[in-house]
Every structure is written in structure tokens, then in C-alpha cells.
Amino acid sequence: MQKNIKKLYQQVLLDHNKNPRNFKLIENPTHVARGVNPLCGDEYQLYLRIEKDIVQEVGFKGEGCAISKSVSSMMTQAIIGQHVHHVIELKDQFITMLTEEISEHDAGHLLGHLTIFESVKDFPIRVKCATLIWRALEAAINQTSTNVSTE
Amino acid sequence: MNKKSDFPIFESYPDLVYLDSAATTQKPTHVIDAISNYYSSEYGTVHRGVYELSVASTRRYNAARMAIQSFINAPSSRNVVFTTGTTHSINLVAFGYACHYVKEGDEILITEVEHHANIVPWQQVAQRKGAHLKFVPVTDSGEIDIDVFSSLITKKTKLIAMAHISNVLGSIFPVHEITAIAKENGIPVLIDGAQAIAHEPIDMVTLDPDFYCFSGHKLYGPTGIGVCYISDRMLDKMQPILFGGDMIETVKKEQTTFAPAPLRFEAGTPPIAQVIGLHAAVDFMQSLDFNAVKEKETHLVELVIGELRSIKNVRIIGNAKQRSSAVSFTIDGIHPHDIGSILDSENIAIRVGHHCSQPTMIRYGVPATARVSFGVYNNEDDVHAFLRALQAVLEVFG
Numbered sequence: 001m002q003k004n005i006k007k008l009y010q011q012v013l014l015d016h017n018k019n020p021r022n023f024k025l026i027e028n029p030t031h032v033a034r035g036v037n038p039l040c041g042d043e044y045q046l047y048l049r050i051e052k053d054i055v056q057e058v059g060f061k062g063e064g065c066a067i068s069k070s071v072s073s074m075m076t077q078a079i080i081g082q083h084v085h086h087v088i089e090l091k092d093q094f095i096t097m098l099t100e101e102i103s104e105h106d107a108g109h110l111l112g113h114l115t116i117f118e119s120v121k122d123f124p125i126r127v128k129c130a131t132l133i134w135r136a137l138e139a140a141i142n143q144t145s146t147n148v149s150t151e
Numbered sequence: 152m153n154k155k156s157d158f159p160i161f162e163s164y165p166d167l168v169y170l171d172s173a174a175t176t177q178k179p180t181h182v183i184d185a186i187s188n189y190y191s192s193e194y195g196t197v198h199r200g201v202y203e204l205s206v207a208s209t210r211r212y213n214a215a216r217m218a219i220q221s222f223i224n225a226p227s228s229r230n231v232v233f234t235t236g237t238t239h240s241i242n243l244v245a246f247g248y249a250c251h252y253v254k255e256g257d258e259i260l261i262t263e264v265e266h267h268a269n270i271v272p273w274q275q276v277a278q279r280k281g282a283h284l285k286f287v288p289v290t291d292s293g294e295i296d297i298d299v300f301s302s303l304i305t306k307k308t309k310l311i312a313m314a315h316i317s318n319v320l321g322s323i324f325p326v327h328e329i330t331a332i333a334k335e336n337g338i339p340v341l342i343d344g345a346q347a348i349a350h351e352p353i354d355m356v357t358l359d360p361d362f363y364c365f366s367g368h369k370l371y372g373p374t375g376i377g378v379c380y381i382s383d384r385m386l387d388k389m390q391p392i393l394f395g396g397d398m399i400e401t402v403k404k405e406q407t408t409f410a411p412a413p414l415r416f417e418a419g420t421p422p423i424a425q426v427i428g429l430h431a432a433v434d435f436m437q438s439l440d441f442n443a444v445k446e447k448e449t450h451l452v453e454l455v456i457g458e459l460r461s462i463k464n465v466r467i468i469g470n471a472k473q474r475s476s477a478v479s480f481t482i483d484g485i486h487p488h489d490i491g492s493i494l495d496s497e498n499i500a501i502r503v504g505h506h507c508s509q510p511t512m513i514r515y516g517v518p519a520t521a522r523v524s525f526g527v528y529n530n531e532d533d534v535h536a537f538l539r540a541l542q543a544v545l546e547v548f549g
């Protein structure tokens with residue numbers, strides 16, 4: 001099998017796909033959003049409880065490919081307990097990593113483990129899978145529209 | 152029978168294993184050359200020039216119509232209306248026919264596993280007219296129960312539309328029985344032949360539907376061209392949906408009279424090169440031993456289904472007895488998109504997703520499927536390459 005596909009489907013990703021973290025509804029969410037990728041039918045609901053500008057609790061439900069699901073799972077871990085400002089910065093860095101020409105090295109000092117998704121860039125069709133939950137996060141925080149679509 | 156050598160794409164990509172012919176077929180040299188030669192040495196507009204190029208183009212355009220008439224055994228070439236494809240053909244019937252005859256409270260009957268192209272236009276007609284869109288259920292194996300179908304016909308049923316072959320399930324639906332029952336009840340029938348045109352013998356005299364629609368690009372021909380077969384009994388009932396040049400007889404400031412069919416449904420400068428490409432595609436099809444093609448496809452389908460069945464956690468969606476060469480499947484715990492990406496890294500092109508038929512996904516309780524489908528160029532090696540790569544998928548997700 002070609003090397004970059006191995007890089008894409010790393011163990012971490014597969015583990016999060018199999019056992020997604022925070023894969024649950026939460027009680028009394030303050031912010032919710034739905035993310036859909038109409039092309040492939042991926043669909044997630046994201047629930048956040050943000051109090052005093054801190055993400056106190058986060059959960060997601062839904063269905064999609066290994067990439068969208070593992071990104072979602074790792075995103076929930078990365079944003080829990082964080083200040084909204086930090087969360088927005090994280091989101092920007094993640095999306096920039098996948099949509100702009102920057103090296104893995106510069107991909108964003110905040111991203112940590114999330115840089116494993118840099119290799120999604122080699123599969124342009126799958127970038128939407130990786131950014132889906134972040135777009136939902138953006139919508140949830142802005143509460144502008146609670147439905148986001150990749151199209 | 153090595154048909155790969157007829158298709159230059161396999162020279163450009165020697166490692167390509169193309170298993171997505173249900174979405175669109177690759178193009179044989181014969182079709183590519185016909186289009187290219189036409190543009191290089193014969194190109195001109197149709198129906199109006201007095202000069203040689205235009206006269207010759209018009210002759211070629213008409214000859215193509217007759218070739219297609221003969222390919223589908225239509226009674227006359229006026230039954231063959233050129234469109235841009237199946238989607239356009241169905242819309243022509245929806246808005247050129249159904250919209251004028253369907254009234255409030257009437258019913259349009261389709262199956263629950265249609266392609267979006269054979270759902271959305273009817274939904275639109277139903278919404279505009281206050282009519283109801285009813286769905287014929289399909290069994291777990293992907294078949295239509297004729298008694299159930301018959302029981303859904305009422306006095307208010309004004310049109311029946313269904314696929315000849317399902318693009319997701321691969322089922323060949325009993326269109327002869329359906330058209331016969333429809334005729335007994337005096338209800339027009341549209342058959343969406345997009346998936347059938349390259350895989351089944353199509354005979355308009357024997358089947359005798361009111362409308363039959365297909366696309367050139369699934370028949371080894373170019374994109375941007377398709378056919379709406381319209382029966383004699385429907386031609387006079389249809390209204391054009393596009394108005395302008397070419398479809399007229401005389402135009403006065405106050406009033407226009409239309410050209411006779413089929414031209415009245417072909418407003419504007421038509422896709423001439425595509426029509427010529429479609430003619431070449433039909434020639435290509437007719438140069439093949441159709442029975443041998445079918446036999447080989449059946450063999451490949453049986454091979455792939457047999458092997459898929461032996462893999463743990465694989466579910467084949469659609470197990471109809473009468474089936475064609477599209478095979479949909481899912482693997483527990485592995486999303487079809489991941490299957491598709493991994494296969495792609497091995498140069499194997501399959502389709503993953505909802506196949507433009509979300510209601511079918513809901514019917515079978517899956518978010519998406521992976522689908523392999525065959526064309527005349529496929530062989531056993533392709534199936535084995537696919538199965539090897541599928542093992543790699545299973546290993547990755549272990």
C-alpha cells in the first residue's frame with residue numbers, strides 16, 4: 001500500500017474512530033450546531049456548554065468516515081476546559097493547516113496531536129471530512145447558523 | 152475478449168482499475184476519433200446553413216438520430232428526442248407532460264429506490280399541482296413485488312416512473328410487467344434507462360413504454376447528450392419546455408408555431424458533436440457481441456459477489472435474482488469513504504457515497520455504500536486487484 005495512505009490512517013486516528021471520545025449528548029448545552037457534508041452524507045451534531053467563556057463540556061453525535069469522526073473526537077479533547085478565544089484560534093490553525101500552503105512544522109503551535117491530520121492534505125477530497133466538525137464548532141460558537149454544510 | 156485496448160485511458164493510466172462504469176463509462180477510440188474528426192474536418196451548424204459543411208453536419212445529425220432509433224428499436228426517428236442526458240429527459244417529461252395533466256389530488260407513482268433525477272422532478276410537479284408522490288416499496292433483497300405495485304395503482308394515478316435498473320442495488324426491475332399493468336390501467340409510464348442502456352437489450356416496440364430516458368455518457372459516449380424516447384401516443388400531448396430557435400416553424404410578433412417533433416423539443420443549437428459521438432458509441436456497442444458482453448459481466452458480478460460474501464462483516468446491499476453489474480456493499484465499522492480512499496491509493500476507482508439516491512440509503516439503513524460496477528473493459532484481473540486492495544482496507548482497520 002502506498003505510504004501516504006498509511007500516514008493518513010495512523011493508529012491514533014483509527015483508535016479515535018473506533019472509540020470516539022465525548023461521543024455523547026450533553027445536558028443543557030448552551031451552544032449546538034449540526035454539520036453535514038451533503039456529498040457523502042456525513043452528519044454530526046455538536047453540543048457545547050460554555051460558561052464564563054470556558055468550554056465546560058462538549059459532546060458530539062452522528063455518523064461519518066474515520067477522518068471526520070476521529071477529528072471530531074480529538075477536537076473535543078482539545079477544546080474542553082479551554083477559553084473560547086483559544087478554541088477559535090485552534091479552529092483557525094486547524095483549518096489553515098489543511099487549506100493553505102504551510103509546512104507541518106509551522107502548522108500551528110497550538111495544534112499538538114491534531115497535526116497528525118496534516119496528511120489529509122494529500123487527499124484533497126477528504127479535506128472537507130476533516131474540517132466538517134470545526135465548521136460546526138465555528139457555527140455553534142457564533143450561533144449565527146446552526147446548520148453548516150460543506151457545500 | 153480484451154476490450155481495454157479500445158480505450159486510450161488505459162494507455163494513459165496502465166495501472167487503472169476502473170470499477171465505476173455505473174457512474175460514467177470510459178470512452179473508446181472510436182468515439183473519441185469520431186468527435187475529434189468531426190471538429191477537425193466537418194464541423195458546421197445544423198438545420199440552417201446552405202453551405203456544404205452545414206448540409207453535411209445536418210446529414211450526420213439526422214443519421215445519428217436514425218442510428219439511435221434503430222439501436223433502441225423505436226418505431227420512428229421522431230420518437231428520439233435529443234436532450235443533455237437522463238436528468239434533462241426526465242425533466243422534459245415532468246414539465247412538458249406531467250405538469251399539464253396532473254391535477255390536484257392526483258398521484259404519481261415511483262419506487263422508493265430511484266435516483267434523485269427520478270424523484271426530485273416528480274416532487275416538484277406534485278408540489279406545484281397539489282398532487283401526491285407515492286412510493287412503491289422494494290423488498291430487502293431489492294425487488295419489486297408486482298402485487299404490491301398493482302395495489303398502489305388507483306384511479307388517481309396519473310404517471311408511473313421507475314428505473315429499469317437500480318444504480319445502487321443493481322436490480323433489474325420487471326419493466327415489461329410494469330408497462331403492461333400500466334397500460335391496462337391507462338397510465339403513462341416513464342422508464343429511467345440510465346443504467347440499462349449499456350447492459351440490457353433495449354427495444355421500444357416490445358417494451359412499449361410512454362417514455363424511456365438515458366444518457367450517452369453511460370453508453371461509452373460523450374457527456375452532454377442523452378435521449379428522451381417519446382412514444383407516438385405522447386408526442387402530441389407534450390409541450391416544449393425550452394423555447395427559441397430551431398424548435399419553431401414560423402415566428403410572428405404575436406404568435407409562433409412550432410416545428411414538428413422531435414425538433415420542437417430541441418430548442419437552440421444542439422450539441423452536434425455529442426450527437427455524433429453518441430452515434431459512434433452506438434456503433435461501438437453494435438460492433439460487440441452483446442451476449443458475450445453480458446456473459447462476461449455476469450461472470451464478474453458473480454465472482455465479486457461470491458468473494459464479498461466470504462468476507463466477514465461485509466453486507467451486500469441488493470440481492471435481487473435479476474441483477475445487473477452494479478454491486479453495492481458496506482463493511483461493518485469501516486465507512487465507505489475510507490474504503491474509497493484506500494482503494495484509490497491502489498489506483499482502483501470505485502464509487503462511494505449515497506449514489507444520488509438518499510432515500511435508498513434510508514431504506515436499507517446505511518449512511519452510504521461502496522459500489523463496484525463493470526463495463527466492457529473489465530476483466531477478472533480487475534476483480535482480483537479490487538479484492539486484494541479490499542484486504543488491505545481490512546488490515547488497516549484491523
Ligand SMILES: Cc1ncc(COP(=O)(O)O)c(C=O)c1O
Pocket residue numbers: 173174236237238239266268269314316317318343345346366507
Ligand atoms: C438510475 C439513474 N437515473 C438517472 C441518472 C442521471 O443521469 P445523468 O446524470 O446523466 O443525467 C443516473 C446517473 O447517475 C442513474 O444512474
